[in-house]
Amino acid sequence: MFKIKPIPSDRLPTLLRLMPKAELHMHIEGSLEPELMFALAKRNGLTMPYADVEALRGAYVFDNLQDFLDIYHQGTLVLRTEQDFYDMTTAYLTRAAADNVVHTEIFFDTQTHTGHGLSTEVVINGLHRACVDAQATLGVSAVLILCFLRHLSEAEAFECLEQAEPFLDKLVGVGLASSEQGNPPEKFARVFAKARALGLRAVAHAGEEGPPAYIWSALDDLKVERIDHGVQAMNDPLLMARLVKDKIPLTVCPLSNLKLRVFPTLAEHNLGRLLDAGIVATVNSDDPAYFGGYINQNFTETFEALGLGAPQAYQLARHSFEASFITDARKAQFIDRLNTTFESFN
Ligand code: ADE
Ligand code: ZN
Numbered sequence: 001m002f003k004i005k006p007i008p009s010d011r012l013p014t015l016l017r018l019m020p021k022a023e024l025h026m027h028i029e030g031s032l033e034p035e036l037m038f039a040l041a042k043r044n045g046l047t048m049p050y051a052d053v054e055a056l057r058g059a060y061v062f063d064n065l066q067d068f069l070d071i072y073h074q075g076t077l078v079l080r081t082e083q084d085f086y087d088m089t090t091a092y093l094t095r096a097a098a099d100n101v102v103h104t105e106i107f108f109d110t111q112t113h114t115g116h117g118l119s120t121e122v123v124i125n126g127l128h129r130a131c132v133d134a135q136a137t138l139g140v141s142a143v144l145i146l147c148f149l150r151h152l153s154e155a156e157a158f159e160c161l162e163q164a165e166p167f168l169d170k171l172v173g174v175g176l177a178s179s180e181q182g183n184p185p186e187k188f189a190r191v192f193a194k195a196r197a198l199g200l201r202a203v204a205h206a207g208e209e210g211p212p213a214y215i216w217s218a219l220d221d222l223k224v225e226r227i228d229h230g231v232q233a234m235n236d237p238l239l240m241a242r243l244v245k246d247k248i249p250l251t252v253c254p255l256s257n258l259k260l261r262v263f264p265t266l267a268e269h270n271l272g273r274l275l276d277a278g279i280v281a282t283v284n285s286d287d288p289a290y291f292g293g294y295i296n297q298n299f300t301e302t303f304e305a306l307g308l309g310a311p312q313a314y315q316l317a318r319h320s321f322e323a324s325f326i327t328d329a330r331k332a333q334f335i336d337r338l339n340t341t342f343e344s345f346n
Pocket of ligand 1: 027030065177178179180205208256286287
């Protein structure tokens with residue numbers, strides 16, 4: 001393993017910002033900032049149920065995942081056209097590039113939007129066009145992961161996948177999001193099997209609020225390659241051993257966990273303990289417009305709260321490439337860039 005030079009603690013935020021990284025867990029609808037939400041509402045002739053941006057931001061107080069999902073769903077109502085999806089995605093990619101995100105695997109769902117009368121085509125084409133343009137204008141590579149909504153039925157997930165099939169070349173994988181408790185992964189075993197048979201990669205949210213049993217089910221029933229969140233795995237030593245042995249990455253989102261009260265304070269977050277246990281953990285922003293920050297905010301606040309340093313920064317950035325769905329050759333190129341950043345940093 002590459003040897004990490006010690007650095008003074010006041011230089012750590014600069015290193016965290018400069019190091020190239022991949023973001024593997026963010027929901028594009030959760031990157032819709034209040035300012036853009038109001039602008040899209042105006043463009044589409046819609047009235048926002050809040051007086052202004054401050055009033056809307058003031059409503060972002062959550063006790064749990066469901067509280068958040070209700071307000072998040074309301075925010076998606078301003079998205080009406082392909083250009084809206086393009087603009088939202090371009091705003092996220094521009095912000096991510098400023099944090100030195102060089103590759104990102106973006107979650108989105110179509111069921112929310114088809115539920116509002118939009119077509120799958122409008123959603124996917126808007127997102128995909130923004131990803132293609134970002135490679136040219138920002139030098140960021142971006143791919144798309146379609147998430148099924150787990151509070152809906154298996155039949156609705158099959159319908160969602162069928163509607164997405166004409167656009168398979170614009171997707172890298174499928175995921176599972178929305179209300180976790182009471183909606184275990186096994187409900188979607190057959191639709192995940194179909195998605196994998198179509199050549200899509202598979203990930204799932206599990207062990208965010210839900211028990212370790214949901215993580216086992218995501219691995220064994222859905223056969224996912226990564227677990228989104230997964231922080232509850234620490235309550236099950238056998239599961240921890242499995243994650244380490246099989247090098248199953250966890251896409252951890254510390255500020256999300258704080259805002260949704262998965263951990264009472266960031267100082268009690270288990271990111272450092274997951275790394276110490278040998279887990280391929282990564283840091284991600286989840287829904288940055290709602291949870292108080294983009295990826296670098298997640299890094300800097302969590303590193304400060306947990307007293308982490310340059311070795312963990314290197315590990316987390318390296319894991320983000322290793323856990324991504326890019327080719328081994330591209331992983332090696334990004335890791336070379338990461339090594340150069342650490343070697344030349346002083
Ligand atoms: N959809 C958007 N953010 C989510 C989260 N943190 N958990 C589950 N579903 C989500
Ligand atoms: Zn998420």
